[in-house]
Every structure is written in C-alpha cells, then in structure tokens.
Amino acid sequence: MSFLKEFKNRELVEALVRKIKNIHLKKPIKICHVCGTHEWTIVHYGLRTLLPDNIELIAGPGCPVCITPALDIDQAAELALEGKTVAVFGDVSRSIGVKHSLEAVRSEGGDVKIVYSILDALRMAESDQNREVVFFAVGFETTAPATALHILRTPPKNFSILSSHRYVPPAVIALYSRGKLEMDGVIAPGHATTISGLKAYEPLAKEYGIPVVASGFEPVDVLMSIFMLVKQISEGRAEVLNQYSRSVTWEGNVRAMQTINHVFKLTDAHWRGIGTIESSGFILKEEFKDYDAKYKYGLKDVDYANEMHAGCRCAEIMLGRIKPTQCPLYMKVCKPNKPIGPCMVSIEGTCRIWATHMVPS
Amino acid sequence: MSFRSNESLLAGTTRILYKMCLAVPAKVIEKVGNMAKVDFGDNTLREVDVSLVDVSIGQYVLVHAGYAIQVLNEDEALKTIELLSEMLSE
Ligand code: SF4
Numbered sequence: 001m002s003f004l005k006e007f008k009n010r011e012l013v014e015a016l017v018r019k020i021k022n023i024h025l026k027k028p029i030k031i032c033h034v035c036g037t038h039e040w041t042i043v044h045y046g047l048r049t050l051l052p053d054n055i056e057l058i059a060g061p062g063c064p065v066c067i068t069p070a071l072d073i074d075q076a077a078e079l080a081l082e083g084k085t086v087a088v089f090g091d092v093s094r095s096i097g098v099k100h101s102l103e104a105v106r107s108e109g110g111d112v113k114i115v116y117s118i119l120d121a122l123r124m125a126e127s128d129q130n131r132e133v134v135f136f137a138v139g140f141e142t143t144a145p146a147t148a149l150h151i152l153r154t155p156p157k158n159f160s161i162l163s164s165h166r167y168v169p170p171a172v173i174a175l176y177s178r179g180k181l182e183m184d185g186v187i188a189p190g191h192a193t194t195i196s197g198l199k200a201y202e203p204l205a206k207e208y209g210i211p212v213v214a215s216g217f218e219p220v221d222v223l224m225s226i227f228m229l230v231k232q233i234s235e236g237r238a239e240v241l242n243q244y245s246r247s248v249t250w251e252g253n254v255r256a257m258q259t260i261n262h263v264f265k266l267t268d269a270h271w272r273g274i275g276t277i278e279s280s281g282f283i284l285k286e287e288f289k290d291y292d293a294k295y296k297y298g299l300k301d302v303d304y305a306n307e308m309h310a311g312c313r314c315a316e317i318m319l320g321r322i323k324p325t326q327c328p329l330y331m332k333v334c335k336p337n338k339p340i341g342p343c344m345v346s347i348e349g350t351c352r353i354w355a356t357h358m359v360p361s
Numbered sequence: 362m363s364f365r366s367n368e369s370l371l372a373g374t375t376r377i378l379y380k381m382c383l384a385v386p387a388k389v390i391e392k393v394g395n396m397a398k399v400d401f402g403d404n405t406l407r408e409v410d411v412s413l414v415d416v417s418i419g420q421y422v423l424v425h426a427g428y429a430i431q432v433l434n435e436d437e438a439l440k441t442i443e444l445l446s447e448m449l450s451e
Contacts, residue, residue: 006442012449015449016445016449019448019449037383089426116426116427117410117426117427117428118426118427119410119427139426142384142425142430143425143426145413145428145430146410146426146427146428149410149412149413149428191383191384191423191425191430194384194423194430194431195430224441224448227448243441244441245434245437245438245440245441246433246434246435246437246438246441247423247431247433247434253413253414253430253431255413255414256413256430259413
C-alpha cells in the first residue's frame with residue numbers, strides 16, 4: 001500500500017487548497033472535527049493557515065482522556081491507594097482528578113501499572129490470583145470492543161474494569177442539537193467511525209441539515225474532507241459522505257459493535273466539563289456486574305461542584321468556543337511538563353497538541 | 362512546512378504506537394488462531410489480536426491498542442485517489 005504516500009503529497013495539498021478557496025460561501029462557516037488525531041494533523045501540517053479566513057476549523061470533544069470524569073480518575077486513584085493494581089494506558093496515567101493524580105498516586109506507592117492493551121492487565125490478574133486487578137477502561141468505541149471481547153471470555157474473579165468508555169455519535173448529535181457545539185459541517189472521526197459505521201451520524205444530516213464526512217488522518221485526507229463539506233455547504237446540501245473508504249463503511253465493523261452490545265449497554269454519561277449526555281456511555285450489563293469495579297468495590301458516585309481546576313478552560317476548548325491561546329494559563333502556568341487541565345495532560349488534548357507544536361500564547 | 366511526500370505508508374509509526382487513541386496500519390505476516398504477527402513497516406513486529414476482523418496473511422489491518430479493528434481496503438484507497446483526481450480536474 002505504498003501508494004498511500006499520495007495522501008501526504010504536497011502538490012495535492014496545494015491543489016485542494018486552491019479548490020477550497022474557489023468555492024463561494026455566502027457567510028463564514030465552522031467545520032468541527034471530533035478527534036485528537038485530526039487536530040494533530042491540522043496543527044502539524046498547519047492546515048488552518050492554508051484555509052481562507054471564512055472557514056474556521058474547530059476541535060470538538062474528541063479526546064477520550066480529556067472527557068473522562070474527574071470522579072472516575074479519583075476512584076481509580078483511590079483503588080490504587082487501597083492496594084489494588086490499577087492498569088491504565090500510558091496517556092491515562094497522567095490524568096489528574098480533583099483529589100488525586102494517577103501519577104502522584106503512583107509515586108506514593110499506589111500500584112498504577114501502564115499497559116499497552118487490556119490483555120496485559122488480564123495477564124497480571126491471571127499470574128497472581130491474590131492480587132485484585134482493575135483495568136481503567138478509557139476510550140471511545142475504538143477501544144471498547146477489546147474490553148468487551150475479554151469480558152466475554154470470562155476473566156478471572158480478581159479482575160474488573162472501571163468503565164469510562166464513551167460513544168461519540170450520540171454525543172455529537174446531542175451537543176449540536178442543544179446548541180452547545182456550533183458547526184456547519186462535521187468531520188467524523190475516522191477510527192471511531194470505522195467501528196460505529198457512518199450510519200450512526202445520519203441524523204445530523206437528515207434531521208439537522210449538517211453535512212458529515214468521515215475522514216482519514218493524512219493532510220490530503222483532511223483537506224479532501226473539508227472540500228467535500230464546504231462544497232455541500234455552498235450548495236445547501238447535507239449528506240453523509242465517506243472520504244476514508246479504505247477503512248470506514250456505512251455499517252462499520254459489525255462484529256465489533258455486536259461485541260460491544262453483548263457486554264455493554266448505553267447509559268446517560270458524564271463528559272468532563274461538558275455535562276451529562278444521553279445514551280453516550282458504555283456500562284457493563286447486569287450479567288457482567290461482577291466485573292464492574294464500581295459495583296464490586298461499592299464505589300459511591302459523588303457530585304463534584306467543580307471538576308475543573310481553577311482557571312482551566314478545557315470545557316470551552318472541547319466545545320470549540322475558544323482556542324488554547326485564549327486561556328490565560330496556556331504556556332504560562334499550564335505546560336506539557338506541568339499540566340493543569342486534562343486538555344494539556346493528554347497527548348490527544350487540544351492544548352497539548354498546540355503546546356508541543358509551539359503555538360505561542 | 363514540511364511534507365514528507367516520499368515517506369512510505371508505515372514509516373514513523375512506531376513512535377506513536379503508545380498513543381491510545383490512534384490506530385496504525387500494519388501488515389499481517391503470520392496468523393495463528395485469534396493472534397497475528399504484524400509488521401508496522403520499519404521491522405517493528407508485534408502480536409495483535411485479530412478476533413474483531415476477518416483477515417488473511419498479506420493484508421493490512423488497522424491496529425488500535427493491540428487489536429486489529431479493521432482490514433484496510435486497497436481498492437477503496439485507489440478509488441479515493443481517483444475520486445480526488447476527478448475533483449481536482451473538475
Ligand atoms: S491551557 Fe491548561 S488550563 Fe488552559 S484550558 Fe488548556 S489545559 Fe486548561
């Protein structure tokens with residue numbers, strides 16, 4: 001597949017930018033994406049600087065670590081402090097809740113282990129049956145199938161999960177319909193949509209008149225998707241189109257979705273800083289509740305009056321209302337090596353991506 | 362701005378293998394049951410679980426946190442390039 005290098009080709013990028021500039025738009029538009037990796041491509045290749053002023057690219061809530069509730073992070077940290085082994089992805093290990101940060105808990109002797117996949121966590125549980133192992137299951141529908149797969153394979157009794165898995169399509173639709181996320185077109189997240197299928201985004205086009213294009217992650221992919229959206233907007237059309245057809249299909253990965261639906265049910269779920277969104281979180285079904293750490297250890301849900309650190313504006317960043325550079329703390333107090341908010345903690349977070357590309361404050 | 366236009370599909374992927382949110386393409390070189398050995402292109406070999414896809418040796422899969430989540434469709438990739446050249450020549 002070496003021909004895929006075309007998707008980074010500079011001439012194609014320039015040609016696409018010319019095509020986009022030639023489209024007549026009656027008014028300025030906002031195009032929203034919902035994936036940290038799309039934001040990385042946009043910032044890394046400077047795509048915003050190539051586009052005309054009347055097209056604004058905004059980054060929606062596309063970072064699973066950023067939207068993981070502070071409560072879940074604190075609960076994971078407390079389990080580690082109580083002597084359980086808490087297995088997390090590397091990016092999650094830096095998460096900061098309200099009371100605890102997983103990294104700090106780790107340096108205090110809490111058993112926080114970094115894993116590459118849920119399988120590593122299972123192996124820990126299998127190798128020592130006396131050790132309680134909790135896998136902190138963070139991630140969207142891209143990550144949830146692997147968790148589900150292993151729950152179906154009947155893990156040992158000393159294994160459980162703390163599920164912060166979230167489902168992107170209902171969240172984007174709800175945030176738009178409530179006027180929280182303003183946009184004229186949306187770039188669907190290529191990898192999450194590989195699982196959910198493009199059909200999950202159909203209501204946006206059909207009910208709300210918002211065109212949708214599933215996009216790949218190379219610069220040509222993203223610009224081609226923007227072209228496909230801008231053209232629709234200028235012609236007053238709203239369709240669901242697929243730029244990333246090498247991976248995304250209308251139905252998605254049916255086997256992966258079935259695996260998820262076997263194990264999890266959708267529930268109203270909290271997105272950090274954003275609030276509760278209907279049917280957007282995956283929790284284990286009744287028959288698997290012994291593997292649910294919240295049930296197993298009787299974790300109590302409490303309401304935090306404020307789950308963001310003083311001055312942190314991640315909530316507005318994740319709704320595309322402000323840019324990281326508009327946060328007074330950006331690169332002054334809040335930096336990649338000393339993050340304040342989740343958007344600077346996670347490598348998929350908008351503030352972090354901007355900071356590592358030295359976008360000046 | 363730098364565009365690495367002659368970079369192959371797979372180059373430079375290992376540094377991002379640990380980004381949880383990312384899925385990275387890799388070529389299946391061996392398969393036993395649910396597990397396959399895949400090549401990320403710069404001789405980085407890994408065992409991945411292929412339970413969620415139907416894949417044969419020689420095909421490319423998208424790997425996310427140790428699991429193949431899709432088999433990449435080469436014909437569709439070519440079609441996208443064709444569609445792109447049509448769009449550009451319009
Ligand atoms: S710069 Fe830091 S404090 Fe400001 S919004 Fe981003 S993460 Fe929060």
